[in-house]
Amino acid sequence: GESVGLHLPTLSVQEGDNSIINCAYSNSASDYFIWYKQESGKGPQFIIDIRSNMDKRQGQRVTVLLNKTVKHLSLQIAATQPGDSAVYFCAEHRGSTLGRLYFGRGTQLTVWP
């Protein structure tokens, strides 16, 4: 069935390195994507979003890339810090189900000093 998923369940990086977290989606009607960060014991926190008419969007230390040809989404975190350690989820909005988001299972990012 159609799903939002992640290529890697865990990612470990050294402090100061760049991190790349990937997400695959399969629904061609998906028109909006969001990355969330979830720290232990907290609710998901909005990081950055991108609409399907864009390929790239940058925020503070974060960049989201969207490749619609292969239905792939990535989150790049520059100069990763210990405070970036968390689970990162991608979510997609499908044009066929207005107002709903579909979530991947998440990638656990661990940053080592």
Add this chain to the structure above:
Amino acid sequence: DADVTQTPRNRITKTGKRIMLECSQTKGHDRMYWYRQDPGLGLRLIYYSFDVKDINKGEISDGYSVSRQAQAKFSLSLESAIPNQTALYFCATGSSTDTQYFGPGTRLTVL
């Protein structure tokens, strides 16, 4: 102050008991959602509401009910709790841009 609040934050109850989880928001959003999160799984939608008179089932609505008391309030009830409803529950609000914002969660344990 938090934009989306949930009460209680933690709850332990017994099988068969009725439980209500409450959510309130100050973001002024019309859309509200209840999700469930289990270890190793993504967020799964239980119910959602686009306005006070609108209630919709999500993926896993069996065993749950909701009430939208006002634009700012959306409560989730477990009429007769069972152990496999032990999970983290999140409320979220949604804007017309489809972005959703989450509350801090309620950890529910059913013994």
